Each structure stands twice: as C-alpha cells, then as structure tokens.
Amino acid sequence: MVQLNQHSIAPLKVQLKALKVRCQQIDSQLTQTENRCFVFEAHQFSKRSLTLLGYLEQIEQTLRSLQTSIDKNRPDLLIKIECEQFVIQFQLLLQLVQSIEQGKGDLLYKSYSSPKEKIFQQLQKQSEYEHRLLTMIAEQEEILASDPNCERGYIKEKIEALKVRFHKCNTFTQKLEFQLEEINDE
Numbered sequence: 001m002v003q004l005n006q007h008s009i010a011p012l013k014v015q016l017k018a019l020k021v022r023c024q025q026i027d028s029q030l031t032q033t034e035n036r037c038f039v040f041e042a043h044q045f046s047k048r049s050l051t052l053l054g055y056l057e058q059i060e061q062t063l064r065s066l067q068t069s070i071d072k073n074r075p076d077l078l079i080k081i082e083c084e085q086f087v088i089q090f091q092l093l094l095q096l097v098q099s100i101e102q103g104k105g106d107l108l109y110k111s112y113s114s115p116k117e118k119i120f121q122q123l124q125k126q127s128e129y130e131h132r133l134l135t136m137i138a139e140q141e142e143i144l145a146s147d148p149n150c151e152r153g154y155i156k157e158k159i160e161a162l163k164v165r166f167h168k169c170n171t172f173t174q175k176l177e178f179q180l181e182e183i184n185d186e
Contacts, residue, residue: 009063009066009067009070012063012086012090013063015090016056016059016060016063016090019056019090019093019094019097020053020056022097022101023051023052023053023055023056023093023097024053026052026097026100026101027051027052027053030052030100044085044088044089044092044127045058045089045124046058046061046124046127046128047124052093052096052097055089055093055096056093058089059086059089059090059093062082062085062086062089063086065082066079066082066083066085066086069082069138072142074138074142075137075138075141077134078134078135078137078138081130081131081134085131115183116180116183119176119179119180119183120180122176123173123176123177123180126169126172126173126176127173129169130166130169130170130173133162133165133166133169134166136162137159137162137163137166140155140158140159140162141159143155144156144159
C-alpha cells in the first residue's frame with residue numbers, strides 16, 4: 001500500500017479548495033428544497049445537504065479524519081477506508097458539479113421514492129457504524145501495542161468481537177447495496 005503522509009495530503013487539500021470555489025459559484029445560483037434535492041449517491045455522506053457546500057464540508061471532515069488516522073498511525077485498513085471514502089465523496093461531488101456546469105443540472109434533481117430513501121438512510125447508518133467499529137478496533141489495537149501493563153487477553157477478545165461485529169455489519173451493508181441496485185435497475 002502507498003504510504004500516505006502530510007505531503008501526499010497537501011495536493012488533496014488544493015483540489016478540495018478548487019472544488020469549493022466551484023461549489024460556491026453554483027450554490028449562489030441554485031435554490032434547493034427538501035422536496036427537490038440532488039440525485040446522487042448521498043448515502044456516501046453522513047447527512048443530506050441542500051447545498052453543494054454542505055457536501056463539500058463533509059468531504060473536508062473526511063479529509064481531516066484521514067489526516068488524524070495517518071497522524072496517529074492507525075491500522076492500514078482504517079486509513080484505506082478513510083482514503084476510499086474521501087475519493088468516493090470527492091468524485092461524486094465533482095461529477096455533480098461538472099454536470100451542473102455543463103447544463104445537465106435538471107437531470108440531477110428528483111424526489112426519492114420511499115423504499116429507495118429508506119435504503120439510503122440505512123446505508124448511511126451502516127456506513128457510520130462501520131466507521132465507528134473500525135475506530136474502536138484501532139483504539140484497542142493502539143492500547144495493545146502501547147501499554148505493556150494492559151490485560152492482553154481481554155483486549156484481544158474485545159478486538160475479535162469488534163471484528164466479528166464489523167464483518168456482520170459489512171455483510172448487511174453489501175446486502176443493502178444490492179437492494180439499491182435492484183431498485184435502480186427497475
């Protein structure tokens with residue numbers, strides 16, 4: 001895996017800043033309502049937003065979380081997930097901005113059907129839960145690595161239990177993603 005550090009995060013911040021300017025320009029021209037919102041994979045974000053800047057702020061939070069994971073030498077799996085989350089969110093927002101700039105914005109508004117909305121909400125909760133579980137695993141692994149006086153057996157059991165919960169959670173997330181694809185294919 002490519003090692004990430006402060007120098008590899010800097011270009012991401014520059015790209016994010018450029019995207020922010022574009023979002024500000026578009027937000028000043030668009031008006032959103034709860035009944036008419038952007039259609040894209042909003043479950044990749046922790047909450048819905050009526051503005052592009054709202055989504056951009058969530059991407060900035062993901063980047064800060066990635067930076068913290070790198071700074072604290074968290075496990076590669078957690079860093080990889082944070083990195084993937086940033087890339088996915090950035091790509092989604094960039095595609096949305098590009099579509100609006102090309103005049104295809106009307107295709108991006110829609111009121112969600114009830115079943116689809118429920119799946120989106122479940123996916124959002126699952127994503128947050130998976131992230132919390134990975135953070136808890138990383139914290140326990142940190143304790144195990146840094147504290148020679150800790151109860152090693154107990155902490156190892158705790159880590160294994162968290163990994164089992166993460167696996168079950170991830171399996172359910174995949175099931176929801178398949179359900180969402182089925183709805184999209186109909």
